[in-house]
Amino acid sequence: MSDIDIISKYREQFVTHLQTRTKLGKPKNLYEPVQYILGLGGKRMRPVLTLMTAEAFGGKAEDALDAALAVEMFHNFSLVHDDIMDDAPLRRGKTTVHEKWDVNTGILSGDAMLILSYQFFENYPAEIYFELTKLFSKxxxxxxxxxxxxxxxxxxxxxxxxxxxxxxxxxxxVLVAAAMKMGAIVAQASQKDADAIYEFGRNLGIAFQLQDDYLDAFGDPKTFGKQVGGDIMENKKTYLYLKSLEKASKDDQDGLLHLYSIKPDDSTAKVEAVKTIFKESGAVDETKKAIQDFTQKAFDALAKTDLPEKNKALLKQFGKSLMERTV
Incomplete structure (x- = not known):
């Protein structure tokens, strides 16, 4: 089985479980938005990691399904509330919950999702339940x-x-890290291994976000799922921006500060000017280096686990595929 097949297998197993465990009742205006956001798809990266980690440590993926569901439910709850805070019209190319219904519905359905997340831990034995909920609350x-x-x-x-x-x-x-540690907890891995796999997920998650910052500015518009240059248009202070301010010449620093103080109607020229400063200041190279450094820290943490070599290799390959993505 190729790595892609293995990830697809976990994803299908998870989605089937999601559909059977989230047949929710009334009032429909509370639960319909929950099913709507969960049905928008996405990569399901976090729950896949929970299942994959449980099996890597000798547990069964089936036993980790409810923990994976708690992680996915919480992640989607945070998206519903983030979209309200950002007044975002779209999520994964579809209308956001608060736009499709209204803000009050979005707040309340989000609250329900947070509570449902905790309920999914209730089928675990007391000791595992305690470990999972303690990690989840933190x-x-x-x-x-x-x-x-x-x-x-x-x-x-x-x-x-x-x-x-x-x-x-x-x-x-931290949610990527927790998703993996939950898999280890369900599989009853040692504390040392559970902590090491958390560090693997934490560092990989930082590398993943830095990669996202980089792709937002320099990704291929055909494959990157969002508008390229979106962070620049929004004046978001990403790693690229902060590194440019640190390393650029005084003129370029002033130019960057000015560009980030305006929101022109046609932002194409602004995006190109900012990207030029990012490149010339050395911020692009620094960002690529940081991505490599955090990826390496993740692999170093993985090496400290007592996992069988083939299981380490599978997780390492998953990490590499995340870092080599163009989307």
Missing amino acids: TALEVCEGQQYDVDFETRDDVTIPEYLKMIEYKTS
Whole structure:
């Protein structure tokens, strides 16, 4: 079986479980939006990682399905509320929940999703239930903290690179890390292995987000799922932007600050001017290096586990395929 086939197998297994476990009742205006957002698809990367990790540590994927569902339900809850905060009209190419229904429905359905996430742990034995919910609560709070940092950074001109890395760690990568550690917990792996696989996921998640920052500016419009240059148009202070401010000449720094203070009607010229500064300052090379560094940290953590070599190889290949993506 190729790596793609294995990931597809886990994804299909998960989606089947999702459909049987989320046949929700009334009132329909509470539960329909839940089924709608869960039905929009997406890569299902986090639940796939939970199942894959459980099997890598000698457990059964079936036993990890409810933990995987909790992770996916929480992830989608955060998207519903993020979309309200961003006033976003589209999610995965379809109308967002608050646009399709209304803001109040989006808030309430999101709240219900958070509670449902916790209910999926209830079928586990007491000791595993405790470990899963403890990790889940810590992670959920960190995701909220990451979102708040992101909001705060919009109005700050003094964001540092360590602060930015902490923000993407909390907003994005801790959920990837927790998804993997949950698989290890369900498989009753040792504490050492569970912690090491968490570090693998955490570092891979940071590398993944930095790659996303890079692709947003320099990805291929034909394969990148979003509008290329979107972060620049929105004046988002990404790693590329922060590194440019750190390394560019004084003129380029001033030029970048000016470009990020305006929202022109036609943003094509702005995007190209910013990308030129990103390249000439050396920020592009620095970003690529950071992606490699965090990927290597992930692989170093994986090497510390007592996993069989073939299972390490599968997880490493998954990490590499994430980093080589163009979408």
